Amino acid sequence: MENLSSKEYRHWRQEKELIPDMIRMYCHGHHNTGGKAVCSACEELTEYAVFRLEKCPFKKNKQFCSFCSVHCYKPDRREQIKAVMRYAGPRMLLSHPVFAMSHVAAMLKYKRQQRKSGSAQERAQESAKERAQERAQERTQDRAKEKAQGKEDKGIPS
Numbered sequence: 165m166e167n168l169s170s171k172e173y174r175h176w177r178q179e180k181e182l183i184p185d186m187i188r189m190y191c192h193g194h195h196n197t198g199g200k201a202v203c204s205a206c207e208e209l210t211e212y213a214v215f216r217l218e219k220c221p222f223k224k225n226k227q228f229c230s231f232c233s234v235h236c237y238k239p240d241r242r243e244q245i246k247a248v249m250r251y252a253g254p255r256m257l258l259s260h261p262v263f264a265m266s267h268v269a270a271m272l273k274y275k276r277q278q279r280k281s282g283s284a285q286e287r288a289q290e291s292a293k294e295r296a297q298e299r300a301q302e303r304t305q306d307r308a309k310e311k312a313q314g315k316e317d318k319g320i321p322s
């Protein structure tokens with residue numbers, strides 16, 4: 165049995181706690197609600213998000229959902245939650261600075277890793293492009309030289 169109150173599930177518990185807050189923030193900003201209230205659409209989204217977290221196979225030492233390889237959200241729900249995160253994310257810096265900063269740090273680390281794995285391929289592609297450009301340049305230079313020589317040849321009286 166997983167002991168969900170242990171330290172390894174700290175991030176998971178934190179997300180489960182904060183996702184309803186973030187959706188409420190978004191709802192207040194977009195759907196004219198206030199206080200503890202959310203509209204029915206956001207209520208549904210909250211239920212969905214909490215349900216997905218309950219079902220999450222990576223509760224232990226959980227990473228943030230946005231870096232997860234599984235993407236367990238349905239496409240339309242995913243778009244909804246992305247809009248919520250875009251809106252509530254920057255506001256979290258004020259209300260939950262520690263949580264927000266840990267997310268930013270995780271994002272930077274994740275992007276660095278992405279760049280590292282993608283860069284070898286990119287470098288190969290770039291150097292191939294450079295070589296092609298160099299060859300093209302050489303050819304035009306050669307042609308220009310030939311033309312110039314041609315003119316010189318004609319210019320020289322025999």
Ligand SMILES: [Zn+2]
Nearest residue numbers: 191195203206
């Ligand atoms: Zn709403």
